[in-house]
Amino acid sequence: MLRRVKIDWADLPDPRNLEAPYPPPERLHPGLNEINAETFPAFLDEIGLVGMGGSGFPTAAKISAALGAHTLVVNGVECEPGVTIDQAVLLNQALWVAAGAHASAKAVGATHIILAVKNDPDLVSELRGLYPDFEIATFSEKYPAGAEKLILKKLTGKTPPPGARPHQFGYLVQNVVSLRAIGRALVDGVPVIERPLTLAMPSTGFYKNIIVPVGVPIRELVERHELPYDPAVHILSNSGLMMGREAALDDPVEKTTLSILVLRRDTAWRDERPCVRCGACDAACPLGLNPFTLAERVRKGKTNSAAFKGQMTECFLCGVCSAVCPSDIPLVQTLEKGKQCL
Numbered sequence: 001m002l003r004r005v006k007i008d009w010a011d012l013p014d015p016r017n018l019e020a021p022y023p024p025p026e027r028l029h030p031g032l033n034e035i036n037a038e039t040f041p042a043f044l045d046e047i048g049l050v051g052m053g054g055s056g057f058p059t060a061a062k063i064s065a066a067l068g069a070h071t072l073v074v075n076g077v078e079c080e081p082g083v084t085i086d087q088a089v090l091l092n093q094a095l096w097v098a099a100g101a102h103a104s105a106k107a108v109g110a111t112h113i114i115l116a117v118k119n120d121p122d123l124v125s126e127l128r129g130l131y132p133d134f135e136i137a138t139f140s141e142k143y144p145a146g147a148e149k150l151i152l153k154k155l156t157g158k159t160p161p162p163g164a165r166p167h168q169f170g171y172l173v174q175n176v177v178s179l180r181a182i183g184r185a186l187v188d189g190v191p192v193i194e195r196p197l198t199l200a201m202p203s204t205g206f207y208k209n210i211i212v213p214v215g216v217p218i219r220e221l222v223e224r225h226e227l228p229y230d231p232a233v234h235i236l237s238n239s240g241l242m243m244g245r246e247a248a249l250d251d252p253v254e255k256t257t258l259s260i261l262v263l264r265r266d267t268a269w270r271d272e273r274p275c276v277r278c279g280a281c282d283a284a285c286p287l288g289l290n291p292f293t294l295a296e297r298v299r300k301g302k303t304n305s306a307a308f309k310g311q312m313t314e315c316f317l318c319g320v321c322s323a324v325c326p327s328d329i330p331l332v333q334t335l336e337k338g339k340q341c342l
């Protein structure tokens with residue numbers, strides 16, 4: 001299971017650098033004045049934007065649902081271990097991120113923008129200079145602090161009820177890379193054809209934040225950066241240890257790809273053993289769900305009860321339960337199947 005890989009990311013080079021294949025933009029969102037609630041969703045569909053924080057949900061629908069929100073939250077609480085692409089984009093491409101944020105806020109009528117980031121004083125001080133008109137809110141960097149529901153909980157001071165969405169509380173939460181994509185389209189007329197991502201091979205110390213074309217095969221990234229990938233020894237992870245999945249060399253980079261990690265197989269896989277009823281998965285679930293019980297119900301096909309469906313709807317497949325399980329039980333993979341029963 002990828003979720004149990006232990007990597008000492010502290011030894012890696014500064015993750016804040018971003019290798020971009022073009023110069024930074026010079027103009028400032030000339031179309032911002034023309035943005036309004038009627039035209040903005042169609043513009044987002046036209047540029048092909050989906051949630052680039054990993055959800056893949058069409059952004060136009062999210063914006064339409066959030067009309068009337070008072071606050072836009074720029075979600076930069078990047079908490080997947082070793083993935084720092086949101087941070088790199090925030091620090092290196094502020095003009096695009098700010099343009100996308102202002103446009104989104106204007107479209108839904110939000111008068112307040114909060115930049116949500118991890119609690120790192122140096123980072124916060126740099127961001128204050130780059131985004132002077134955003135309020136900065138800091139969050140734990142412990143996974144899964146960047147989940148929308150947990151951000152909402154901190155901002156409102158209350159646990160959102162099951163099934164609640166941020167717009168029901170007056171918030172629109174947008175990922176940094178999605179906002180960058182909006183800004184890129186507004187400033188330069190470039191639709192969603194690029195994907196910023198972290199490319200890393202921890203066992204060799206290789207670590208880079210880069211921008212690549214959507215659709216490029218992972219093979220090309222591995223070869224271009226001369227990574228010594230050997231399928232007998234390594235496994236490819238698309239989008240992190242916690243929420244990510246195993247990828248093949250010829251898989252393309254998608255709009256939702258946060259990272260490509262080349263990991264050693266011997267650290268990535270361990271066989272499942274029987275549950276020891278330790279309760280660690282229940283204790284670790286950030287939503288207070290009962291992962292083992294849910295997974296047992298999925299395995300036994302007992303998925304019709306309202307209680308099961310309520311908990312399953314809440315679960316956002318963060319993988320924390322799998323990560324803490326001492327028996328390496330693939331809880332989150334089973335819960336993914338449970339989602340199909342809803």
Ligand code: SF4
Nearest residue numbers: 285315317318319321
């Ligand atoms: S994946 Fe596990 S820890 Fe995460 S929300 Fe679902 S049940 Fe809870």
Ligand code: SF4
Nearest residue numbers: 275276278279281325
């Ligand atoms: S953490 Fe693993 S071993 Fe412990 S109760 Fe949950 S499923 Fe069982």
